Structures are given as C-alpha cells and as structure tokens.
Amino acid sequence: MTRMMPSTDRSLPIALLRARERVMGPIRALLSGAGLTEQQWRVLRVVQESGPIDPTQIADKACLLLPSLTRILQKLEEKQLISRERDTEDRRRQVVQIAPAGEKIIADNLEASLELMEQTRLKMGVERYEALLDLLNELDRIDLPE
Amino acid sequence: MTRMMPSTDRSLPIALLRARERVMGPIRALLSGAGLTEQQWRVLRVVQESGPIDPTQIADKACLLLPSLTRILQKLEEKQLISRERDTEDRRRQVVQIAPAGEKIIADNLEASLELMEQTRLKMGVERYEALLDLLNELDRIDLPE
C-alpha cells in the first residue's frame, strides 16, 4: 500500500476541512433551529463574553474578515440581537453590545452547544482532543511565512 | 491562569479555522497567480490524479458539496482546463477528464505548492505535523453522531 503524493488523505488542508465539517455538522443543525448561522453564533458569543467591543476585535476573536463581519452585524442588528453605536472618543469606531434577545438565544442554546463539543471530546478521547488543540494552536503560531 | 469557557482559544472549531487560514494563505497567493481558486485547484488535482472520474467521486475526494462542484466544473470547463461527457452506461453520470491546459497549470504550480506544504511541515516539526494529521483523520473517523 505505497503512498502517493499527498493525495486526498495525507493532505493537511483537506484533513482540516474534513475535521471541521465533522465537528460543525451537529452544531450547525442545532443553530439552524434557532435561525442562526454558525458565524452569527460565533459573533454573538464573542460579543456576549467580551461585553461592549468594536468590530475589529470581534473579527479577530471570531476569525472573520471585516467585510463578512460587516454583513453579519447588519443581520444581527436587524434581528435585534445586538445593538451598535458610534464610539464617542473615536468616531470611526463602533461599540457593539449584545441585546436582550441575543442574551436569550445564547441562554437557550449554549448548553446544548457545549454538550455537543463535549461529546466530540469524549468520543475522541480527552487526551487526544487536547493534544489536537495544542497542535492546532501551535500550527497557527509557528507557520508565519516570511 | 484559570481557563474559562472554550472561549476563542480552546475552541476546536475556531482552532481548525485559524490553522486552515495559516496553511492556505500562502497557497492561495500562489494559485491566484495562476488565476485559480483553492477549490478549483483541488478539483483539478483530483481529476488529474484519478483519471476519468465522475462528479460525485470528485466531490468526495475534494471535500466539496455537489452544488459547489457543479459551478466549479462549469468554470473549469469554460477555461478549458477539463472536459466532460455523459457516461454511456448510465446517462445520469458524467465523466470528467483533465484537458491539456489543465495538465499544464498543474505542471506549472505543483512543485511550488508541495514546497509550501513541506515548509509548513518543517517549521512545525515533522513529527508534530504527522501527529496532527493522524489526530485530524481520527477526528473525522470517530465523531460520527448517532
């Protein structure tokens, strides 16, 4: 069973994709019940955890590009899950806050979402799961192209 | 250093995203020089490696959903990088093959692309890189929701 070029199997980019699909599938199913996409949920959670925060920082924490975030914030504001206002110090900036309806959606779904992740963690084995997280974080830190 | 909820740091979905961004950034830059997206490149490589193949199998190997693949194949056919014909046995199916211009694009970019992955592998350390691949593949196999 000789191994060819990094065909679909030993290819890191594909492996990362497949793994992500596996993990997110159930979570997406849960969130679609709440009428949220995975990204909207991520933004909502960041805003809730951090308190008042500006879009640039949200983008960083939620791993989104600003153009995507712009649209997502518009949607979340339409749905009245967040509120926005200009920063009084620096009027280029905004301050984003979670709204009551947003708090409620999080309260209604956080537990189930954490439970899904915990199941993954157990199915995979806690040690391997943690090792995987460490390796992923390391990859993110180390592979800085010149 | 107490650890909170799986905030942005120990969250597997986000870690997978960040890692993928880190790895794909340089590759995307390379491919954009050839006028290809990352997904188009993936499809092209699958078709080249496998020989004549149908869309369903391409989707599986390239980790794409069929609707995305439909559009990508249309683009690649427009650019004359692949050719398609109906399967004579089962006329629902297609047979996709790489075209000469497609072979050329691969010949022109494969080495540099493999080189980028090899750099990542070395920067991260070969052992950890392989361990990461194993863990990712394991995650893909093990976390089958009931």
Add this chain to the structure above:
DNA sequence: CTGAATTACTTAACATGTTTAGCAATTGCA
C-alpha cells in the same frame, strides 16, 4: 496648522458554502 498617511469600517463583485427543490435516468419491487 495642514495635507499626506493611516485607521476603521463599508461596498462591490465574484466565488464558494449550504439548504432546498427540481429534473432526468435508473432501480427496485409489487
């Protein structure tokens, strides 16, 4: 103090992701 950078976001345009529908060819079973 003033105009050239820079910063924080927004818009636009194109490609893909994701779900749901749809259509044609084929299978399976009564």
Add this chain to the structure above:
DNA sequence: TGCAATTGCTAAACATGTTAAGTAATTCAG
C-alpha cells in the same frame, strides 16, 4: 411490466469568503 423510490446532477436563494476600492475620521510629519 409499471410505477414509486432512488440516484446523479443542476438550479436557485441566501449567507459567507476573499480581494479590491471607497469613505470618513484620525494621526502625524513638516
């Protein structure tokens, strides 16, 4: 044999990813 599933792919609609441009507010050098 006939017709209800099933299969393989496409279309459509909406959301995000990605890059490039654009805008307004701020900073900073001269």
